[in-house]
Amino acid sequence: MSHRAWVDTAIQRIEADFNRSADTHLIPLDLPGYPDITVYFKDESSHPTGSLKHRLARSLFLYALANGWLRPGRPVIEASSGSTAVSEAYFARLLGLPFIAVMPASTSPDKIAAIEFYGGRCHLVEQAGAINSESQRLAQETGGHFMDQFTYAERATDWRANNNIAESIFKQMAEEPSPIPAWIVCSPGTGGTSATLGRYVRYRRHDTRILCVDPETSTFFDYFASAQSGKPDASLTLPCGSRIEGIGRPRVEPSFIPSCVDTMLKVPDGLSLAAMRYVSKRLGRRVGGSTGTNFIGVLWLAQHMQAAGQGGSIVTILCDAGERYAHSYYNPDWYADQGMDCALDDASLAAMLSGEALSGLRVAGELV
Structure with a gap:
């Protein structure tokens, strides 16, 4: 078989596999205290391999x-x-x-x-x-x-179409009360998802804005802030990686495009994991840590939208299931090893849920 014929067969196999798979679900979640704001989770854990990746x-x-x-x-x-x-x-x-x-x-x-x-x-x-x-x-x-x-x-993802995550979200939102989300919240691992979302909403001329939430140990937030100041510093590095697996990087990666993002939020790891536990209870199944990081971004936006008298929808991503983290995020011994106080973090999250602004969140970019 020639190489070109082999490539044809390989692509056909991937396309056939895609045709056998249903799209991932879009799950609504009521947000107590925010009656004019509807929240949706794009559940990427339902892919055959269980994650957004x-x-x-x-x-x-x-x-x-x-x-x-x-x-x-x-x-x-x-x-x-x-x-x-x-x-x-x-x-x-x-x-x-x-x-x-x-x-x-x-x-x-x-x-x-x-x-x-x-x-x-x-x-x-x-x-x-x-x-x-x-x-x-x-x-x-x-x-x-x-x-x-x-x-x-x-660059590998076709951001114009081909059922990328952005196109899928907008198709599924079409019959919802607020079909054009005010915001989509994601977190950067490679930066590919935020680039796809940002490009797609501009290409389709939607008013939707992109909030990117970065974990505690990661360079993306500071790189974005430096780009906002007009002096992007791609040389930023950190000595260790993120505790929130799948997101955050100790160096600036080429796939992270800061101009595709409207606003960034830096989230402490303890708060991310408190949000993970909260979302798991609300959905009745375990989710991963990055979903918790995303949910803090949702709460932060909901607070600002309500204070400004705004309503509408916010979409975020349920990146993967929590079963992969039985050895860490769902293991009390892991928290003890990390020196994390779950009770304190859960109390901080409860304060946010009740509408109290939380200190310790760093913000860069614009909200309008």
């Missing part, structure tokens, strides 16, 4: 195939210890390609097992900061392809 992995594979970067029998390699690796392993198996996830040696056994379930192999490195260079080395050594999610996330 399923969309990214599909886009990365289609982009790599269309560019002629993938070859039969040669491995696909990604620097990831989380949901992206799980989803890429799924698509690699679909195409009959070997998959290698390069990850820190400290990665939890639960995540390693999830990647191996889809036929992937985990390549562990001692230094977390070396996963990109090790991925590049493996690609050269094996003749494989390094997907490099943090570089290609914003």
Whole structure:
């Protein structure tokens, strides 16, 4: 079979897999104390691989195939210890390609097992900061392809259409009381989702604005603030990664486009996890930590909208299910190890829910 014929078959397999899958759900959630504001969660945990990263992995594979970067029998390699690796392993198996996830040696056994379930192999490195260079080395050594999610996330996704997350949200909102959301709230991991959302609302000429919520240990907020001042500093780095898995980065990633975002909020980790626990109780099932970070952004916006006499809808993302975090966010011993006071954080969240403004949230950008 020629390479072009193999690419045709590979794309057909991915498209057939997409046709077999229903769209993810849009779940309304009443927000006590805010009767004129409706909140919706875009539930990305219902993808076959259980997270928002399923969309990214599909886009990365289609982009790599269309560019002629993938070859039969040669491995696909990604620097990831989380949901992206799980989803890429799924698509690699679909195409009959070997998959290698390069990850820190400290990665939890639960995540390693999830990647191996889809036929992937985990390549562990001692230094977390070396996963990109090790991925590049493996690609050269094996003749494989390094997907490099943090570089290609914003360009691999077709932000105009192709059922990207933004198009899906607006289609599902069409019959709701406020079909054009006042805000969409997301959190940056690669930056690809915020870029897709920001581009789509401008392209479709919607009034919707994008709030990006960053966890405690991440460079994205400060990079955005520097861009707002007219002096973007892409050299920002931090010595460690985020405790809110899947979002936040210790360096500025190429796929994060600050001009696609209207406002950013910096959220303490303890508050994110208190919100995670609250949303889990309200929905009757566990959600991940990044969903909690997103919900703090929703609450903060609801407070400001109500104070300004505004109503309407806010859409945010339920990124993944909480079952992946049984060893951490749903384990009391983990909080003790982290020195986090759940009772204090739950009280802070309760104050926000009652309408009290919370100190400790950093804001950059505009609300109008």
